[in-house]
Amino acid sequence: xxxxxxxxxxxxxxxxxxxxxxxxxxxxxxxxxxxxxxxxxxxxxxxxxxxxxxxxxxxxxxxxxxxxxxxxxxxxxxxxxxxxxxxxxxxxxxxxxxxxxxxxxxxxxxxxxxxxxxxxxxxxxxxxxxxxxxxxxxxxxxxxxxxxxxxxxxxxxxxxxxxxxxxxxxxxxxxxxxxxxxxxxxxxxxxxxxxxxxxxxxxxxxxxxxxxxxxxxxxxxxxxxxxxxxxxxxxxxxxxxxxxxxxxxxxxxxxxxxxxxxxxxxxxxxxxxxxxxxxxxxxxxxxxxxxxxxxxxxxxxxxxxxxxxxxxxxxxxxxxxxxxxxxxxxxxxxxxxxxxxxxxxx
Amino acid sequence: xxxxxxxxxxxxxxxxxxxxxxxxxxxxxxxxxxxxxxxxxxxxxxxxxxxxxxxxxxxxxxxxxxxxxxxxxxxxxxxxxxxxxxxxxxxxxxxxxxxxxxxxxxxxxxxxxxxxxxxxxxxxxxxxxxxxxxxxxxxxxxxxxxxxxxxxxxxxxxxxxxxxxxxxxxxxxxxxxxxxxxxxxxxxxxxxxxxxxxxxxxxxxxxxxxxxxxxxxxxxxxxxxxxxxxxxxxxxxxxxxxxxxxxxxxxxxxxxxxxxxxxxxxxxxxxxxxxxxxxxxxxxxxxxxxxxxxxxxxxxxxxxxxxxxxxxxxxxxxxxxxxxxxxxxxxxxxxxxxxxxxxxxxxxxxxxxxxxxxxxxxxxxxxxxxxxxxxxxxxxxxxxxxxxxxxxxxxxxxxxxxxxxxxxxxxxxxxxxxxxxxxxxxxxxxxxxxxxxxxxxxxxxxxxxxxxxxxxxxxxxxxxxxxxxxxxxxxxxxxxxxxxxxxxxxxxxxxxxxxxxxxxxxxxxxxxxxxxxxxxxxxxxxxxxxxxxxxxxxxxxxxxxxxxxxxxxxxxxxxx
Numbered sequence: 051x052x053x054x055x056x057x058x059x060x061x062x063x064x065x066x067x068x069x070x071x072x073x074x075x076x077x078x079x080x081x082x083x084x085x086x087x088x089x090x091x092x093x094x095x096x097x098x099x100x101x102x103x104x105x106x107x108x109x110x111x112x113x114x115x116x117x118x119x120x121x122x123x124x125x126x127x128x129x130x131x132x133x134x135x136x137x138x139x140x141x142x143x144x145x146x147x148x149x150x151x152x153x154x155x156x157x158x159x160x161x162x163x164x165x166x167x168x169x170x171x172x173x174x175x176x177x178x179x180x181x182x183x184x185x186x187x188x189x190x191x192x193x194x195x196x197x198x199x200x201x202x203x204x205x206x207x208x209x210x211x212x213x214x215x216x217x218x219x220x221x222x223x224x225x226x227x228x229x230x231x232x233x234x235x236x237x238x239x240x241x242x243x244x245x246x247x248x249x250x251x252x253x254x255x256x257x258x259x260x261x262x263x264x265x266x267x268x269x270x271x272x273x274x275x276x277x278x279x280x281x282x283x284x285x286x287x288x289x290x291x292x293x294x295x296x297x298x299x300x301x302x303x304x305x306x307x308x309x310x311x312x313x314x315x316x317x318x319x320x321x322x323x324x325x326x327x328x329x330x331x332x333x334x335x336x337x338x339x340x341x342x343x344x345x346x347x348x349x350x351x352x353x354x355x356x357x358x359x360x361x362x363x364x365x366x367x368x369x370x371x372x373x374x375x376x377x378x379x380x381x382x383x384x385x386x387x388x389x390x391x392x393x394x395x396x
Numbered sequence: 397x398x399x400x401x402x403x404x405x406x407x408x409x410x411x412x413x414x415x416x417x418x419x420x421x422x423x424x425x426x427x428x429x430x431x432x433x434x435x436x437x438x439x440x441x442x443x444x445x446x447x448x449x450x451x452x453x454x455x456x457x458x459x460x461x462x463x464x465x466x467x468x469x470x471x472x473x474x475x476x477x478x479x480x481x482x483x484x485x486x487x488x489x490x491x492x493x494x495x496x497x498x499x500x501x502x503x504x505x506x507x508x509x510x511x512x513x514x515x516x517x518x519x520x521x522x523x524x525x526x527x528x529x530x531x532x533x534x535x536x537x538x539x540x541x542x543x544x545x546x547x548x549x550x551x552x553x554x555x556x557x558x559x560x561x562x563x564x565x566x567x568x569x570x571x572x573x574x575x576x577x578x579x580x581x582x583x584x585x586x587x588x589x590x591x592x593x594x595x596x597x598x599x600x601x602x603x604x605x606x607x608x609x610x611x612x613x614x615x616x617x618x619x620x621x622x623x624x625x626x627x628x629x630x631x632x633x634x635x636x637x638x639x640x641x642x643x644x645x646x647x648x649x650x651x652x653x654x655x656x657x658x659x660x661x662x663x664x665x666x667x668x669x670x671x672x673x674x675x676x677x678x679x680x681x682x683x684x685x686x687x688x689x690x691x692x693x694x695x696x697x698x699x700x701x702x703x704x705x706x707x708x709x710x711x712x713x714x715x716x717x718x719x720x721x722x723x724x725x726x727x728x729x730x731x732x733x734x735x736x737x738x739x740x741x742x743x744x745x746x747x748x749x750x751x752x753x754x755x756x757x758x759x760x761x762x763x764x765x766x767x768x769x770x771x772x773x774x775x776x777x778x779x780x781x782x783x784x785x786x787x788x789x790x791x792x793x794x795x796x797x798x799x800x801x802x803x804x805x806x807x808x809x810x811x812x813x814x815x816x817x818x819x820x821x822x823x824x825x826x827x828x829x830x831x832x833x834x835x836x837x838x839x840x841x842x843x844x845x846x847x848x849x850x851x852x853x854x855x856x857x858x859x860x861x862x863x864x865x866x867x868x869x870x871x872x873x874x875x876x877x878x879x880x881x882x883x884x885x886x887x888x889x890x891x892x893x894x895x896x897x898x899x900x901x902x903x904x905x906x907x908x909x910x911x912x913x914x915x916x917x918x919x920x921x922x923x924x925x926x927x928x929x930x931x932x933x934x935x936x937x938x939x940x941x942x943x944x945x946x947x948x949x950x951x952x953x954x955x956x
Binding site for chain 1: 440441443444449534535536541589590594595609610611612613615634636637638639640642643646647649650652800829830831832833834835836838839840841875
């Protein structure tokens with residue numbers, strides 16, 4: 051297994067390199083550019099724009115920009131004053147040495163911007179996924195073992211509704227209901243806050259955090275529970291009709307042991323793939339939840355960077371996200387081996 | 397425990413959790429104790445406390461809370477001193493003209509009773525420092541093109557020497573963009589865009605920044621060192637970043653916010669209704685004018701005149717067939733005023749340019765006269781005797797707006813296109829991202845590269861001096877003359893507008909206005925209002941089309 055993991059990690063390096071080239075090209079080739087912020091109402095003269103382009107490194111050909119982004123320019127002579135003569139080494143270290151550059155908009159280091167928002171996104175998405183698991187697994191299992199029962203039909207109907215409801219619209223409804231309509235009977239205030247991570251100016255309290263977490267988690271939960279529970283139901287249905295389940299029952303094992311120990315463990319294996327695909331959301335966040343509930347996370351950082359063509363932020367999130375996709379797939383493969391003894395990696 | 401039982405437990409547990417979390421949350425709602433504190437809602441995280449390094453437009457608004465300038469503009473367009481003792485003029489001897497060289501100097505006297513929050517005095521050194529920091533960093537705003545030097549005369553006197561007569565000299569160190577920064581505090585080595593003053597400003601204004609959580613909120617507290625005695629009246633200002641419009645509306649209705657910055661039209665209607673705890677306020681003058689910009693040359697080909705947009709009769713027909721009142725009343729819900737000429741604000745609205753009539757039949761007749769008829773009956777006119785295109789050329793064009801404005805502009809675009817369709821003008825409607833529309837030519841920017849036929853967007857000038865905007869849009873020497881329409885007489889009148897003599901300025905402006913009306917290089921439609929939603933308890937807010945609404949935040953009060 052150790053050799054396999056090392057081999058997969060080594061294979062990931064050229065793959066991520068190719069992905070980075072493709073992403074860099076796509077981000078930069080897309081129409082529009084970061085200088086648009088200076089063009090509409092701020093008619094900056096060309097020489098001033100040239101200075102800014104030089105400072106951002108946008109005056110260089112795209113392949114050179116990529117090399118600087120990857121390995122920095124502290125080892126090469128650059129023209130800092132625009133006179134056409136190289137007059138010193140650059141200051142960029144490149145992402146391979148942990149320098150993701152600075153935001154064109156705020157001029158702050160990209161990693162600092164990500165570090166500000168990442169914990170908020172992980173916090174939100176962790177609880178969303180946690181509650182998804184808590185709700186989806188029993189719903190999926192019961193739907194399967196009580197196939198075509200009233201519960202199954204109800205769960206199926208709700209699942210389809212959950213998948214069909216646009217997430218954004220659902221979020222608005224939740225705000226209207228829990229913030230705009232329902233009041234706390236004791237205080238007369240809104241039952242849940244409209245957004246933010248905590249009550250501003252109030253002392254830290256877990257309960258306050260939970261209140262702010264409730265609606266964004268609920269919004270995410272509806273779609274994900276619907277999806278995961280349906281998937282688990284199918285997987286479970288397939289497993290409980292297998293011979294080894296019949297054998298387990300024939301051996302006199304309790305129904306609970308049959309379902310939990312034999313059926314569920316095997317039914318969960320395909321879910322690992324799904325989870326591996328969804329795992330990067332923990333890093334990238336849910337844009338809708340962050341926009342609607344004013345949550346200061348990665349989704350909004352990415353969205354704002356995309357609309358203003360803040361390339362360094364875009365590239366940092368995309369490449370780190372790509373790395374997480376590669377890693378989560380590797381983790382899924384490892385989990386497969388753990389869950390299914392027949393799977394062996396040589 | 398079987399599955400059914402565990403599910404019951406699960407459902408019960410979740411419901412109990414909901415009730416527990418919801419009901420036991422008995423602290424303040426979302427914004428702390430709202431006692432002598434107000435909450436302002438904006439949709440985007442500001443970039444910095446720097447009006448020059450602006451992106452969202454909220455930088456200036458928040459800058460007004462903590463920073464001062466030499467001068468400001470009130471809602472009626474009057475320039476008034478802030479850090480300065482008075483506005484220098486020719487009459488008070490503060491402005492000296494060299495009539496022969498057509499240059500000028502302006503001498504600014506500073507107040508001696510203004511202090512930074514750390515107790516240091518605001519002096520001429522800070523003004524010179526701010527200017528040098530901007531120049532060194534390659535920052536740009538219009539006065540930089542006309543300024544030769546900024547020098548300290550004494551601790552409270554500045555001398556500015558201009559290379560030409562520059563009418564907007566009085567807002568050079570003020571208006572909505574420029575704040576004065578403290579020399580002893582800002583990290584000059586880091587530079588104007590990267591220094592600590594952008595993120596942790598040292599206050600000279602009515603408030604001090606206490607906390608800034610990016611994409612979430614900013615908290616400001618009263619500056620006890622503020623120079624106006626007894627002000628500000630409100631102890632704390634919280635600025636919350638709430639991206640979604642419906643959420644902001646709901647927060648206003650719930651009493652969780654006091655100022656909804658730039659609400660969309662439907663929200664404004666809500667705030668006009670009585671009895672819901674809100675009200676609204678609008679500026680007495682307008683600024684942003686929605687305009688059609690016809691490219692008088694072929695898309696991407698600056699040598700070949702456009703087959704029909706180069707003909708002023710066609711441009712006039714386009715304007716005549718637009719029902720501006722319906723757009724204002726039915727789409728913008730009445731939150732706009734018709735505008736038909738760039739010189740629409742006082743004192744230039746005295747130029748006597750009559751409002752054009754909405755006349756669809758007249759527009760059709762004008763197109764006929766220009767040689768554009770629908771000879772094949774397909775509903776789209778072709779050139780049949782026109783002067784500007786080959787016979788048979790179809791009268792169709794691309795018509796673009798920018799995506800960020802939202803639904804109102806899309807509806808206006810569709811209504812206008814329908815109207816043009818009714819007189820035989822075909823359109824290909826496009827919605828383009830702002831980051832593309834105003835990008836550089838090499839990045840595919842449609843405006844600067846002339847890669848458009850007809851675009852619609854809004855623009856306007858702050859302060860009292862339109863000369864720079866007029867030069868930008870209509871001068872033959874401007875790179876931002878997007879429509880590529882030029883006129884020698886117009887160039888002359890624009891030059892004449894660079895004067896500090898009001899009478900001369902007004903004369904040149906009215907001559908220019910007449911040319912613009914005659915030639916219609918742009919088709920101006922209406923101006924949207926500078927308006928804000930307010931809580932009923934917040935008083936003293938005076939929206940200002942020349943400056944952010946926070947321009948007089950020190951005067952705001954709360955009802956008990």
